[in-house]
Each structure stands twice: as structure tokens, then as C-alpha cells.
Amino acid sequence: RRAFTVAIDGPAASGKSSTARAVAHELGFGYIDSGSIYRCAALLALRAGAVPGSGERSDVAGLVGRASIDIRTRLSPDHPAPGGTDTGRVVVPDVQVLLDGEDVSQAIRTPEINRLVAAIASDSAVRDTVLRIQQALAGAAETKSGAAPGGGSAPGGVVMDGRDIGTTVFPGAELKIYLDASAMARAIRRWDEMNRQMKDAKAKAPAASPEAGGAGGQDGPRAEGAAGQAPAEYPSVESIARELEERDYADINRKHSPLRIASDAVVIDNTSMTFERQVHAIVDLARERM
Numbered sequence: 535r536r537a538f539t540v541a542i543d544g545p546a547a548s549g550k551s552s553t554a555r556a557v558a559h560e561l562g563f564g565y566i567d568s569g570s571i572y573r574c575a576a577l578l579a580l581r582a583g584a585v586p587g588s589g590e591r592s593d594v595a596g597l598v599g600r601a602s603i604d605i606r607t608r609l610s611p612d613h614p615a616p617g618g619t620d621t622g623r624v625v626v627p628d629v630q631v632l633l634d635g636e637d638v639s640q641a642i643r644t645p646e647i648n649r650l651v652a653a654i655a656s657d658s659a660v661r662d663t664v665l666r667i668q669q670a671l672a673g674a675a676e677t678k679s680g681a682a683p684g685g686g687s688a689p690g691g692v693v694m695d696g697r698d699i700g701t702t703v704f705p706g707a708e709l710k711i712y713l714d715a716s717a718m719a720r721a722i723r724r725w726d727e728m729n730r731q732m733k734d735a736k737a738k739a740p741a742a743s744p745e746a747g748g749a750g751g752q753d754g755p756r757a758e759g760a761a762g763q764a765p766a767e768y769p770s771v772e773s774i775a776r777e778l779e780e781r782d783y784a785d786i787n788r789k790h791s792p793l794r795i796a797s798d799a800v801v802i803d804n805t806s807m808t809f810e811r812q813v814h815a816i817v818d819l820a821r822e823r824m
């Protein structure tokens with residue numbers, strides 16, 4: 535049997551990443567966060583001064599092609615052990631992103647990258663290069679997930695989340711999910727997540743002087759920035775909603791592999807669904823098709 539692929543697509547902040555990580559953990563599959571590859575591309579462009587409008591943009595694909603990008607999943611000590619007694623809870627492993635060996639997990643989730651990434655991701659040469667990276671990472675993750683402890687091998691599988699996984703990257707995926715939620719629910723969740731992370735960051739670094747602008751909104755599970763750089767002001771729900779809306783607009787309206795619902799995708803609107811229920815629904819669908 536060949537490896538099983540779960541493709542999870544949807545708009546910004548629809549819960550794709552944490553859902554995909556929990557589903558991968560439940561199924562014993564590898565996990566690839568494809569947005570973080572585009573975020574690495576944006577970081578490389580930013581560091582090289584090759585941002586849109588600067589005339590240097592065409593080289594971003596080259597920069598990405600020469601870089602080494604790795605995505606590692608690990609269980610933090612706070613998480614219940616896999617297969618442990620805590621079966622009622624859903625385990626969401628942490629993800630670490632390495633760019634040329636540097637841990638950029640936080641650097642790719644700044645307001646600046648949030649604003650830049652959709653423009654970088656609209657470049658077809660960048661998308662072609664990222665596609666090759668996605669396929670290579672998926673191949674490696676499948677092999678690893680299929681390696682049985684005794685030395686044998688099981689079919690294994692991979693969960694990948696993004697915007698065009700079911701339509702372009704893995705059009706033959708065994709299970710395609712389109713995850714959605716109302717714009718307000720997504721903005722409120724992201725706001726809530728950021729506030730929690732900023733509070734944690736402040737609690738960890740009480741003596742640090744608050745700096746770094748608060749407006750604009752940050753994104754993703756590690757929005758707190760480096761220790762000691764907790765933003766002084768919390769962004770408003772409105773500013774986060776605006777940022778998500780702008781990014782979705784760019785992702786839906788770009789020419790190359792825009793955000794679309796694949797014709798054979800299962801659409802899940804999680805506006806009023808618990809996280810656990812949503813994860814179990816996807817895991818059940820995957821098991822039915824294996």
C-alpha cells in the first residue's frame with residue numbers, strides 16, 4: 535500500500551495548522567506546514583532586500599531554491615505522552631522551522647512577514663520552487679512515519695496544510711479537507727491566541743522594556759517574538775480582521791494556484807465546533823479511507 539496523504543486547505547487563521555498537527559499525531563503521520571515554507575521565502579526576500587517593488591524580486595525563487603528548509607515536529611514536555619492515559623485530550627505537537635540550520639520559527643511570524651508573504655507567494659517561480667520543497671519534505675516525512683519500530687515498514691502518511699494542497703500540490707490526496715470559519719470567529723481566535731502569548735512572553739520577561747509596535751497583528755502559534763520584545767499594545771480585533779482579510783483576498787485572487795475548494799474536498803466549518811470534535815471528525819474520515 536502506498537502512503538496516505540491528508541490535504542488541509544483554508545483561509546488564514548481557520549485553525550489549519552493546529553488541526554493538521556493534531557490529526558498527524560493521532561494517525562502517526564508526518565506533518566508539513568506549507569505556509570512556513572512561503573514564510574521562509576518572505577524572510578529570505580526581506581533579508582536580501584528583494585521585496586516586491588525593489589526590482590530584485592525575480593531572484594526570490596533562486597534564494598529559496600538554494601536554501602535548506604526543514605520542518606520538525608516535537609512534543610513539548612507539557613503535552614501528554616502519545617498513547618498515554620490522557621486519551622480525552624487532543625495532543626498538538628510543536629513545530630520548529632529551520633532555515634539553513636537557523637531556527638526561524640519566531641522570525642517568520644512577525645507582522646512584517648504577515649504583510650509580505652502573500653505577495654511573495656503570488657510569484658509563479660517561487661511557487662514552482664516551493665512545490666519541489668513540499669514534495670521532497672512530504673516524501674521524507676512519509677518514509678519516516680512508515681518506519682515501524684521493529685525495523686519493518688508500514689504505509690505511513692503525511693498531513694500537509696496550506697492554500698493549494700488539495701488542488702495543486704497533491705491533487706490525488708486520499709483525503710482533502712477545506713477548513714473554514716466565519717471571518718469574525720477567525721479574527722477573535724487569532725486575537726485571543728496573541729493576547730495569551732503576549733501575556734506569557736511578558737510573564738517570562740518581567741524586566742524587559744516593552745518595544746516593537748503592537749498594531750498590524752501577528753500570526754501563528756509563536757507570535758510573542760523574542761523574549762523581552764513583547765509588544766506594548768495589544769492589536770485590536772479589527773486590525774487583525776483587516777490583516778486576515780487582506781491576506782485572504784490576495785490568496786484567493788492570485789493568478790497561480792489561488793485558494794479554492796477542491797471539488798472532492800470535505801468542507802468543515804468550525805465556527806461553532808470544538809477543536810476535539812473537529813480533529814476526531816477528520817481522523818475518522820482518514821481511517822475510513824485507509
Ligand code: C5P
Pocket residue numbers: 546547568569570572573651652653655695696697698699753781785
Ligand atoms: O498558512 P500561513 O498563514 O502560514 O501561510 C502564509 C501565506 O503563505 C499565505 O497567506 C499564502 O500567501 C501563502 N501560502 C500559499 N500556499 C500554501 C500555503 C501558504 O500561497 N500552500
